[in-house]
Amino acid sequence: xxxxxxxxxxxxxxxxxxxxxxxxxxxxxxxxxxxxxxxxxxxxxxxxxxxxxxxxxxxxxxxxxxxxxxxxxxxxxxxxxxxxxxxxxxxxxxxxxxxxxxxxxxxxxxxxxxxxxxxxxxxxxxxxxxxxxxxxxxxxxxxxxxxxxxxxxxxxxxxxxxxxxxxxxxxxxxxxxxxxxxxxxxxxxxxxxxxxxxxxxxxxxxxxxxxxxxxxxxxxxxxxxxxxxxxxxxxxxxxxxxxxxxxxxxxxxxxxxxxxxxxxxxxxxxxxxxxxxxxxxxxxxxxxxxxxxxxxxxxxxxxxxxxxxxxxxxxxxxxxxxxxxxxxxxxxx
Numbered sequence: 001x002x003x004x005x006x007x008x009x010x011x012x013x014x015x016x017x018x019x020x021x022x023x024x025x026x027x028x029x030x031x032x033x034x035x036x037x038x039x040x041x042x043x044x045x046x047x048x049x050x051x052x053x054x055x056x057x058x059x060x061x062x063x064x065x066x067x068x069x070x071x072x073x074x075x076x077x078x079x080x081x082x083x084x085x086x087x088x089x090x091x092x093x094x095x096x097x098x099x100x101x102x103x104x105x106x107x108x109x110x111x112x113x114x115x116x117x118x119x120x121x122x123x124x125x126x127x128x129x130x131x132x133x134x135x136x137x138x139x140x141x142x143x144x145x146x147x148x149x150x151x152x153x154x155x156x157x158x159x160x161x162x163x164x165x166x167x168x169x170x171x172x173x174x175x176x177x178x179x180x181x182x183x184x185x186x187x188x189x190x191x192x193x194x195x196x197x198x199x200x201x202x203x204x205x206x207x208x209x210x211x212x213x214x215x216x217x218x219x220x221x222x223x224x225x226x227x228x229x230x231x232x233x234x235x236x237x238x239x240x241x242x243x244x245x246x247x248x249x250x251x252x253x254x255x256x257x258x259x260x261x262x263x264x265x266x267x268x269x270x271x272x273x274x275x276x277x278x279x280x281x282x283x284x285x286x287x288x289x290x291x292x293x294x295x296x297x298x299x300x301x302x303x304x305x306x307x308x309x310x311x312x313x314x315x316x317x318x319x320x321x322x323x324x325x326x327x328x329x330x331x332x333x
Contacts, residue, residue: 003027004077006062006110007084008049009042011188012125012224016081019225021052028075031084032061036091037189045186062106072113079232082110082124088190089129089292092152103155111166121173121235123228126160128180128260128297129153138300141247141256150292160256168252173235177228180260180299184221184319185326193323196274196282201333205285212286214267215296217260220319223312227259230308242306260299261312273316277324
């Protein structure tokens, strides 16, 4: 099939593109190569993808509406997977404009282009951060998400709302997936696993916000990719819900799906897994709770399982070890 994937030089986009290419699909990628973190890592990912003759890449920002429309019209994709975004919860406190430009304007431009191109399925990345101040666990797709705690979460919630309106008005089959703390090889340098591994190997302390008293539903990258690939075939149809747990809209071919295993892990257990994989203890630097942080995330995987018969299940010990092996090889540490 013909795929268009945005954010192919990013952590998740790279892994999704690599899987789709391995499965024999034709794929066109778009990435803006923003300097939010080391561009050399992004360039290396694209270089690896370019070794497959079925991959073509375009470099521009999604805020460029004309460029988006031109590529979408040229490719005429059967499936669009929109993963490009300005990521990071804490960075949204420093540079909020980047989140409006990339996550709101960029997503709007993708929606406009898809209105004209009419793909068979549009899939868009959201985040567990949209659950915000919710305190009922596990997080279910049918829960209210009206209390975002950061502009990052608000920008992703805006994307969900815009996508629903386009699905309703223009009958674009759309699936939003909410990610839960994704980690693994080729990960982002701004995320905890990357920072912890680097600092432990370098003999530097690791920062533990809220003194380490946090819980996250970690999702290994291969599990996330498997969920995305399977959801490509689960096209939402109005009036055909997968039971009472489905978030399927009553007025649009649109649904939201968590991609998470429902296995919340205390942060200190995650740190212990890193220490075991490295064979080295960390020095802890305890810090206060940060603005915009949440104490706990926990996905309900029930809808994902109902739709595609899959639940992420890679143990933390396995996923962390795979990352550490990649990190040591890539950085020669």
